[in-house]
Amino acid sequence: MSRMGFWRKKKRIFLDYASTTPVLLEVKRAMGPYFSEHFGNPATLYQEGIDAKKAVEQARKKIARILGSRSEEIIFTGSGTESANLALWGVINSYQGKKAPHIVTTTIEHPAVREVAKAIKAVGGNVTLIHPNENGLVTASSIREALREETILVSVMYANNEIGTVNPIREIGKVIREYKEEKGTSLYFHTDASQAPNYLPLNVSSLGVDLMTLDASKVYGPKGVGMLYARRGTRLLPIMYGGGQEYGLRSGTENVAGIVGMAVSLEMATRDREKEAKYLSFLRDYAIEKILKQFPKASLNGSCAERLPNNINICIPGMNAEFAVYLLDALGISVAYASSCRTLAEGASSYVIEALSKKECAVSSLRITMGRGTRKNDIDVLLKALPSIVLRAR
Amino acid sequence: MSRMGFWRKKKRIFLDYASTTPVLLEVKRAMGPYFSEHFGNPATLYQEGIDAKKAVEQARKKIARILGSRSEEIIFTGSGTESANLALWGVINSYQGKKAPHIVTTTIEHPAVREVAKAIKAVGGNVTLIHPNENGLVTASSIREALREETILVSVMYANNEIGTVNPIREIGKVIREYKEEKGTSLYFHTDASQAPNYLPLNVSSLGVDLMTLDASKVYGPKGVGMLYARRGTRLLPIMYGGGQEYGLRSGTENVAGIVGMAVSLEMATRDREKEAKYLSFLRDYAIEKILKQFPKASLNGSCAERLPNNINICIPGMNAEFAVYLLDALGISVAYASSCRTLAEGASSYVIEALSKKECAVSSLRITMGRGTRKNDIDVLLKALPSIVLRAR
Known part of the structure; x- marks a missing residue:
């Protein structure tokens, strides 16, 4: 063997954790036994099924503890996308009023x-789309103004996946509750979290939401698992019919390993939340400051203060972002x-940033x-590479 | 350490492979790298995303080869249940005729x-439900008789999950094609396989189906993954909206590990099909003969000839089956x-066996x-245990 073989494969630098996250070792370990060993179908009544059912119910309890909810308010699904679809279609399809239903998002x-x-x-529903303010934030007052008697659902994301802005969910929840009390209407509040x-x-009580979407693949859990929190009494119809699993709201054999993994990943996220937020906020502010210095015409997209600790989204005028990514x-x-x-039709342009005017x-x-995995x-x-990249990506 | 610690944990005998199957070692191994190592989101355009996308597309190709279909006719979903829902709702929701649509199942x-x-x-559709014959088989002629001008979908399962009967899908496909040609109507044939x-x-061509549902968790693959085969040109609307993955028919980040696992599990099933069928048919016939001898009043539910090699479903009059299972x-x-x-509402009684009169x-x-995993x-x-169980389970 030549010594030439001893080159090290260069480690890549992954800076797109908003798109997806690797599965944590602890999560993978927790899932392990549920593939081939404890593989039972939770719908069956003998030992293997009971074990599988127990694993699912323990995962539900763990997550309920994190959300401050009841176990039976957690519905496991196949993704964040499915959860959001269940929330929106679920409310729309169970609506029985005479006027066309109205939703605000x-x-x-x-x-x-x-x-x-x-x-x-x-299919005939009315939809009001609220613009964020120039900081990329959806204000409670803008939501309040859009509410009507026939509004049955408000859906506002907790933190934006592109620009990282954190919306005032508590305040929005509060104006919705006030409106409901004032008008006596039935109106649900969903957040894609x-x-x-x-x-x-x-915590769903302090957020004041009725429905909340979560996705394991964004929190160092497996892809193919999500969940919807649905406050007790929320009127929902399923989007899939079948064996009646998940309180009749999501049929299909439970993804036991995935569900177990999701619970552990949310526990890990909760445990490390403060530490991770502190460290990444520091790195974020450091990077933003440096980039704004490197490129005097550059600007931060979205609020600086109400922002996820891990998100840097910067406009560098004249740069072709798609080319820069390559x-x-x-x-x-x-x-x-x-x-x-x-979606594919949208190509390389960002509708979120367009919404910021x-x-x-x-x-x-x-x-x-x-x-x-990110280190200073x-x-x-990245900072060292940027100037020449920006020069070339015109 | 006392020698008393050396007892062996008694191995259980699992005889409910129709409910779910353990993940094969080869499948687990193939999935392994896609949790934490190649964890990219297939929608992204850098290396990690490209690797993930490649894995998904290779899985699609492998499965297309097994089905004799085109790759782009495979839509990955979260379960068999979701696939069947997509097939039925997908056809119903894309229907634009004036008369109420009619389906036959x-x-x-x-x-x-x-x-x-x-x-x-x-929601206003018309549904004709066909009874099987006394052997638990759905005949092509019974389907033919139910077809009407406004029939847009026929859905007949390939093999029954309870009594293991194998329906004449080719023949049914043939009468449907003949009807379509004769009447010039648009009519799809779905099979839950x-x-x-x-x-x-x-092979979807020799079966003559337009839509086919598969579930990884019944073929020694992971839970939480399924797929729908949809012949090119089949008009479908999605049941979930979002990022437009899977040709716009199933939004949500792809379950890369699960999809890779499903492809390997189907390859293994195809490779070992003949061998497994032969061995299990022998065991099945051996068991059926013995049980019918043990219990003179017992009878086999469903056809003996047109039957899955792994299925034994026997009626022992007077036995409380639920109690016997316990x-x-x-x-x-x-x-x-x-x-x-x-479904939960149905309790312990079998609607399939009721349908056999x-x-x-x-x-x-x-x-x-x-x-x-089954050995003689x-x-x-089981045969040794049955007589006393049946005596007690009254």
């Missing part, structure tokens, strides 16, 4: 909400333009999202 | 089809009464389903 939602809202409109668990509190990839650095979750930034912004040195490597 | 379908059919009826891949051929469980043997997939057998039948000795242990 925002122009910066993830497609899992935005596209459902479009589809609801296509997929980006929240690593950095933000999830160039950075060639250097071994993974970042995103817009978000991974746009920064149209020119929609194709010139990079999303850099950090995570558990990774950011330094 | 059977009284022995899995709830994933049966409950959707009910829900379709509840969840129980088929371990023992039956899956008693066998206490002896370390897992079998089922009815199926694991009934053997009403008294609906609560007195045991489903014994074998699999890759397991069957002998």
Whole structure:
């Protein structure tokens, strides 16, 4: 063997944790026994089934503790997208009023909400889309103004997946409750909290939400598992029918390993929340300051104060963000333009950044999202690479 | 350490492979790297995303080869239940005719089809339910008689999950094609093939189906993954909206590990099909003969000839099947009464066996389903235990 073989494969720098996260070792370990060993179907009544059922119910309890909810308010699904679909279609399909139902949501939602809202409109529902303010935040007053007697659902994301802004969910919850009390109408509040668990509190009572979407694959859990919190008494119809699992709201054999993994990943997120938020906020502010210094015309997209600790989203005017992503990839650095979750038709332009009235930034912004694996040195490597990348990506 | 510690934990005998299967070692190994190592989101454009996308597309190709279909005719979902829902709702929701749409299905379908059919009826669709013959088989002529001009979908399961009968899908496909040509109507044929891949051929052209549901968790793959085959040109609307994954028909981040696992599990099933079918047919016939000898009043539920190699479903008049399952469980043997997939409301009675006009057998039948782990000795242990169990379970 030649000594030439001893080169080390260069480690890549992953800075797109908002798109997905690797499964933590602890999560993988917890899932392990549920593939081949404890493989029973929770619907069966002998030992293997009882073991599987127990694992699912323990996971439910763990998550309920984190959300401050009842166990039976947790419905496991196959993804965040499915959870959001269940929340929106579930409420719409169980609506029995005479007037066409009305829902209120925002122009910066993830497609899992935005596209459902479009589809609801296509079948005759009324949809009001609220713009965020120039900081990318959805204000409680803008939601309040959109409420009508026939409004049956408000859906506002907790933290935005692209620009990392954190919406005032408690305040929005409060104006919705006040409106309901004043008018005596039935009106639910859903939040897509997929980006929240690593950095933000999830207590559903203090948030004041009736429905909350979570996705394991954004919190270092497995892909293919999500959940919907649905407050007791929320009137929902399923989007899938069958064996009647998950309190009749989500049929299909439970993904036992995935559910066990999701619970552990949410526990880990809760345990490390403060520490991770502190460390990544420091790195975030350091990177933002450096980039704004490197590029005098650059600007931060979205609020600086109400922002996820791991999100850096910067507009560098004149830069072709799509090209910059390719160039950075060639250097071994993974970042995103817009978000991974746009629909194909939207191409490389960001509808979220357009909603900030920064149209020119929609194709010139990079999303850099950090995570558990990110070190200061990774950011330094990125900062060092940026000037020549930006020069080339015109 | 006392020698007393050296007792061996008694191995259980699992005889409910129709409810779910353990993940094969080869499948688990193939999935392994996609949890924490190649964890990218297939929607992203840098290396990690490209790797994930490649894995998904390779899995799609592998499965297409097994089905004799095009890759782009495979839509990955979260379960067999979701696939069946997508097939039925997908066709119904894309229907634009003036008359109420009509679908034809059977009284022995899995709830994933049966409950959707009910829900379709509840929203104004017309549903014809076909009874099987006394052998538990759905005949092509009975389907032919039910077809009408406004029929847009026929859904007949390939192999029944409870009594293991194998329906004449080719023949049914043929009469449907003939009807379509004769009348010039648009009409799709869906088969729920969840129980088929371990023992039956899956070529969609020779089966003559437009839509086919498969579930990884019944073929020694992971829970939480399924797929729908949809022939090119089939008009479907999604049941979930979002990022537009899976050709716009199933939004949500792809369960990369699960999809990779499903492909390997189907490959293994195809490779070992003949061998497994031969061995288990022998064990099945051996067990059936012995049980019918042990209990002179016992009878086999469903056709003997057109039957899955792993399915033994026997009525022992007077036996309380639910109680027998509990008693066998206490002896370390897992079998089922009815199926694991009934809805809760149905309790312990089997609607499938009722459909055979053997009403008294609906609560007195045991489903014994074998699999890759089953040995002749397991069957002998069961046979030895049965007489006293049946005596007690009255």
